Amino acid sequence: MTHKHDKKSMLSQGVFIFVYLAVLTGLEFFVAITFNSVAVLVAVALVKAVLVVYYYMHIYELNADGEGDENSYEYKTGTNRLGLWLFLISDSFVFGGLMVMRMNLLGLTRPHLNQTLGLLVTAVLLISSFFMNRGETMMKNGDRKGFLNSTLITFLLGLGFFIGVVAVEWRLAAHEGLTPTSGPAGAAFYMMTGMHAFHVLTGLIFLAIVWINGRKGLYDEKHYPVEAAAVYWHFIDVVWIFFYPALYLVGAVVG
Amino acid sequence: MLRKNSLGSGFLYLLIAGIIGYGLGLGLDLLIMGSLRFTAPVPSAFTLLFSFTAFFFGVYGYRGITRGLVFQIVGTLVGGFLVTGIRALMGLTLFGGFFFTEPAWVFGALVGVVSFLFGVGVMDDWVKWARGIDTPEHHEDEPGWEKYFGVSLDHKVIGIQYTITALFLISVGGLFALIFRTELAASGLQFLNVEMSLFGQNGPQLYNTLMSLHGMIMIISILLGVSGIINYVVPLLVGAHDMAFPRMNAFAFWVAVPASVLLLMALVLGGFDTGWTGYPPLSAKAPVGMQMFFLGVFTAGWSSILGALNVIATVQRMRAKGMTAWRLPIFVWAAISTSIIALTATQLIGLSFQLVMFQRLFGMGFFDAAKGGNPVLFQHLFWFYSHPAVYVFVLPGLGIISELLPVFVRKPLFGYRWIAMSSLGIALVGFVVWAHHMFVSGMNEYLRVPFMYSTMLVAVPTGVKFFSWVATIWKGKITTPTPMLFVLGAIFVFLLGGLTGPPNAMVSVDLHLHDTYFIVGHFHDTIFGGFVFPFFAAIYYWFPKATGRRMNEFWGKVHFWLMTPSFLFLTFGMMRVGLLGMRRRIADYDPLLGFDFTHLLLTICAFGIALSVLIFFINFFHSITKGEKADGNLWESRSPEWLVPSPMPVHNYEVPFEVVGEPYDYGLPGSKYIEFVPAKGGKH
Numbered sequence: 001m002t003h004k005h006d007k008k009s010m011l012s013q014g015v016f017i018f019v020y021l022a023v024l025t026g027l028e029f030f031v032a033i034t035f036n037s038v039a040v041l042v043a044v045a046l047v048k049a050v051l052v053v054y055y056y057m058h059i060y061e062l063n064a065d066g067e068g069d070e071n072s073y074e075y076k077t078g079t080n081r082l083g084l085w086l087f088l089i090s091d092s093f094v095f096g097g098l099m100v101m102r103m104n105l106l107g108l109t110r111p112h113l114n115q116t117l118g119l120l121v122t123a124v125l126l127i128s129s130f131f132m133n134r135g136e137t138m139m140k141n142g143d144r145k146g147f148l149n150s151t152l153i154t155f156l157l158g159l160g161f162f163i164g165v166v167a168v169e170w171r172l173a174a175h176e177g178l179t180p181t182s183g184p185a186g187a188a189f190y191m192m193t194g195m196h197a198f199h200v201l202t203g204l205i206f207l208a209i210v211w212i213n214g215r216k217g218l219y220d221e222k223h224y225p226v227e228a229a230a231v232y233w234h235f236i237d238v239v240w241i242f243f244y245p246a247l248y249l250v251g252a253v254v255g
Numbered sequence: 256m257l258r259k260n261s262l263g264s265g266f267l268y269l270l271i272a273g274i275i276g277y278g279l280g281l282g283l284d285l286l287i288m289g290s291l292r293f294t295a296p297v298p299s300a301f302t303l304l305f306s307f308t309a310f311f312f313g314v315y316g317y318r319g320i321t322r323g324l325v326f327q328i329v330g331t332l333v334g335g336f337l338v339t340g341i342r343a344l345m346g347l348t349l350f351g352g353f354f355f356t357e358p359a360w361v362f363g364a365l366v367g368v369v370s371f372l373f374g375v376g377v378m379d380d381w382v383k384w385a386r387g388i389d390t391p392e393h394h395e396d397e398p399g400w401e402k403y404f405g406v407s408l409d410h411k412v413i414g415i416q417y418t419i420t421a422l423f424l425i426s427v428g429g430l431f432a433l434i435f436r437t438e439l440a441a442s443g444l445q446f447l448n449v450e451m452s453l454f455g456q457n458g459p460q461l462y463n464t465l466m467s468l469h470g471m472i473m474i475i476s477i478l479l480g481v482s483g484i485i486n487y488v489v490p491l492l493v494g495a496h497d498m499a500f501p502r503m504n505a506f507a508f509w510v511a512v513p514a515s516v517l518l519l520m521a522l523v524l525g526g527f528d529t530g531w532t533g534y535p536p537l538s539a540k541a542p543v544g545m546q547m548f549f550l551g552v553f554t555a556g557w558s559s560i561l562g563a564l565n566v567i568a569t570v571q572r573m574r575a576k577g578m579t580a581w582r583l584p585i586f587v588w589a590a591i592s593t594s595i596i597a598l599t600a601t602q603l604i605g606l607s608f609q610l611v612m613f614q615r616l617f618g619m620g621f622f623d624a625a626k627g628g629n630p631v632l633f634q635h636l637f638w639f640y641s642h643p644a645v646y647v648f649v650l651p652g653l654g655i656i657s658e659l660l661p662v663f664v665r666k667p668l669f670g671y672r673w674i675a676m677s678s679l680g681i682a683l684v685g686f687v688v689w690a691h692h693m694f695v696s697g698m699n700e701y702l703r704v705p706f707m708y709s710t711m712l713v714a715v716p717t718g719v720k721f722f723s724w725v726a727t728i729w730k731g732k733i734t735t736p737t738p739m740l741f742v743l744g745a746i747f748v749f750l751l752g753g754l755t756g757p758p759n760a761m762v763s764v765d766l767h768l769h770d771t772y773f774i775v776g777h778f779h780d781t782i783f784g785g786f787v788f789p790f791f792a793a794i795y796y797w798f799p800k801a802t803g804r805r806m807n808e809f810w811g812k813v814h815f816w817l818m819t820p821s822f823l824f825l826t827f828g829m830m831r832v833g834l835l836g837m838r839r840r841i842a843d844y845d846p847l848l849g850f851d852f853t854h855l856l857l858t859i860c861a862f863g864i865a866l867s868v869l870i871f872f873i874n875f876f877h878s879i880t881k882g883e884k885a886d887g888n889l890w891e892s893r894s895p896e897w898l899v900p901s902p903m904p905v906h907n908y909e910v911p912f913e914v915v916g917e918p919y920d921y922g923l924p925g926s927k928y929i930e931f932v933p934a935k936g937g938k939h
Contacts, residue, residue: 070573079499079572086564086598093602097636101610101621104632180619184627187619191610213387 007141014137017055018130024048025126029119032249041245048241056133056234077224084228088235095239098192099246105184108251114172118248121164122240128157129237136230139223148214155207162200165193192243203233265313269306276305287350296455297354299523304328319375319405326374327367327513334366335359352455353524357543358616364517364550371513376406377506392501406509408501411903413508414487415801417479424476424515431469433865435462440858442846454523462842463528470531471548472518475555477648477786479511482562484793485590485651489566491896492584494575496907499568507561510554517551530840535611535622535633546615549608556605563594577914581672584918588675589654592682593647600640607636631698638689646685649785650678653720655793656742660724661919662892663739664731668919670723677716684712694762695769703762710760717753737811741792744819749784752777755830773833776826783822799889803902804882810874814867821863828857893921893928
């Protein structure tokens with residue numbers, strides 16, 4: 001698949017990628033409840049992450065802007081892209097460290113969690129990523145109204161994810177006896193979801209700012225802030241692509 | 256009367272506010288504890304914050320850093336009282352010997368840091384951006400010295416701000432070292448004994464706190480010093496008009512200021528006795544000072560991460576025309592290598608400290624064996640940063656050696672590509688050596704040998720550097736002004752540090768040397784040779800670029816000839832007592848071990864170093880206004896920044912340059928590195 005530039009094919013590409021991601025998530029769930037192979041779960045997560053990083057986050061654009069006067073908007077945008085990606089690389093070391101913590105403390109066991117809710121919030125975040133991509137594509141094609149609507153949906157879904165994890169899932173888990181102090185499983189679960197939720201929160205603030213300013217038409221010409229918000233939002237999704245199997249699917253339930 | 260905005264009025268305000276703060280703190284403490292405690296944490300904390308802020312008020316007025324510090328104090332109090340209020344609703348204890356309870360202090364400190372950033376004004380542009388208002392990336396700075404006390408987006412101003420802050424912290428950390436070094440001069444506890452009490456700690460506890468803070472304050476000061484030199488020099492070397500992200504550059508500097516305040520707060524809020532490593536389970540039980548330490552390091556980490564990000568983006572995107580990878584100044588290669596580590600690994604020390612903070616605050620048992628946690632996990636996370644961190648310190652230092660050496664021997668740098676790649680090599684190998692700090696920690700034994708070999712591998716790229724330096728010096732026309740003296744000193748001292756490294760890397764030897772003074776001697780050699788000597792060399796070298804004046808040569812040489820022998824004797828002595836069985840991190844030792852005389856000499860040497868640094872400070876501040884004028888190419892360098900007048904113009908190069916040859920071809924007839932070519936558009 002190449003990256004085409006007319007509006008229609010860009011939008012339909014977003015749909016295709018979303019379908020792949022949804023199918024892979026289903027496959028993941030299926031693998032987890034049937035033969036629970038860690039290798040397959042890791043492989044599926046990696047494929048999902050690569051799809052998001054390439055098609056939704058457009059990592060290839062890092063190579064695209066060598067041209068232009070150093071003071072031009074295009075050149076600065078290229079520098080900004082590099083800066084954002086460097087930040088994401090740095091940030092991913094936090095999540096990598098949390099993953100190491102989880103593997104060290106829990107190994108191939110996992111906490112007892114509500115599977116339906118886990119799959120639901122994962123789906124909500126995935127759908128929000130789809131709408132984010134849709135909104136960004138629309139903005140690049142000059143469709144401000146479409147962009148605003150899609151971003152609003154993204155924001156609401158993101159808010160839903162946040163509430164789903166922090167307000168519902170945490171309460172349910174605590175009700176089942178999984179509290180931050182109950183043991184390594186509780187500590188790892190609350191720390192990982194908490195750190196991720198913190199990033200979701202910052203992403204929501206970023207989306208809100210972009211939506212409000214976008215409504216004033218500030219990004220009609222210079223739409224890098226929209227792209228940055230989108231890339232950051234997809235990054236949060238990529239983190240969850242790894243955290244979801246790590247917390248809900250891998251290994252056997254204890255406690 | 257005193258002039259407004261002068262050092263004099265600064266010290267006057269410091270005194271007045273210090274007394275007010277002390278009285279206030281004493282009163283509050285009396286209210287809570289019911290007895291007058293003159294050296295308790297609360298009056299000390301108030302004195303520290305009030306006097307520190309008032310000093311800047313006297314010097315600079317209510318703006319910039321003063322406003323930031325006021326915001327930090329108010330923010331800390333607001334955050335603290337908020338948590339205290341919530342605790343009141345929950346029916347928990349409200350106040351204690353440290354005034355606030357621990358959760359209140361932690362939240363308050365966090366709010367304080369954020370408040371500082373808003374108060375100092377570094378967030379202004381971003382707030383405007385969020386409201387949809389465009390701001391320029393270049394502000395007009397105030398003329399003169401005053402611009403250094405407020406937010407400036409100019410990389411040269413920020414570089415100097417970093418350097419001065421680093422020098423301030425170096426003297427604080429050095430002062431701590433002198434205090435506990437004096438205690439070690441003879442066996443038995445002389446003045447840091449159990450009868451004394453300061454900041455709620457008795458003598459041996461205070462020894463532990465000072466020793467721990469000496470480590471971390473020096474580390475932070477080195478990180479800031481590295482950032483200072485890189486910030487000032489790298490854009491000049493690559494021909495950029497500024498860093499890639501000037502606002503973030505300012506943010507990265509200013510976030511280090513509240514971090515330093517938090518580190519000093521750790522001293523007065525009960526201290527901590529874990530050493531700079533902060534291992535749990537001890538760090539999970541230390542007083543509230545531990546939390547201030549964690550927060551301070553966590554905050555300073557952001558400075559390092561964002562600074563590194565900026566360096567990589569600047570070099571990648573803003574190089575002059577014709578500056579290909581193999582024509583990049585060698586210091587820039589070092590800056591890139593160091594930034595790769597700082598950008599990524601720093602997150603892990605932040606995370607490890609954060610996990611201990613949460614373990615203390617919420618009872619999450621990450622490292623609590625009783626709750627199924629694993630204390631060794633902390634060490635893995637911690638050392639994953641903290642070993643590469645030493646390469647963050649030394650790589651820029653080694654880069655300075657390679658950058659300056661050809662200038663003073665008038666010969667091409669030997670093996671340019673090998674040096675460039677060795678910096679990168681050290682950085683990358685540095686990621687897989689961390690567990691050599693843990694040979695005795697009880698980690699899985701099968702990890703020992705692989706980490707032993709990976710550690711020894713570091714000697715290969717380091718050896719490449721030494722080979723190149725020696726070959727560069729070989730048959731050169733050597734001149735020895737002060738910067739060159741420090742470069743040569745750095746090579747010698749770092750060689751000693753390097754040679755004492757491989758023995759520690761070997762598991763069989765390390766089992767005996769671990770936690771002895773031999774290790775202390777070894778790492779002081781590496782850090783002095785890899786950072787402190789080159790840092791001074793860089794300051795002596797680029798000082799004329801920043802000020803248009805040079806530092807005094809005579810006193811520079813006195814600085815060198817006093818510091819070097821004192822330092823060499825100090826570390827040799829440390830290694831000797833270490834081999835004879837002296838443990839590190841302890842306030843006392845058995846007189847029967849027979850170290851008393853050596854320790855006395857070591858203490859004298861430590862004071863020798865302190866005196867030499869004092870000479871440096873006087874020379875430094877004196878030369879800023881009174882030094883001999885030097886506005887040309889003082890060192891006859893080929894580097895572009897020396898081909899324009901000093902001090903450096905505000906927007907760097909009026910006429911951009913193009914690279915047309917090799918950077919270090921000193922002494923080759925007809926060779927040319929750069930050419931100034933006016934841009935077609937007429938803008939820089």
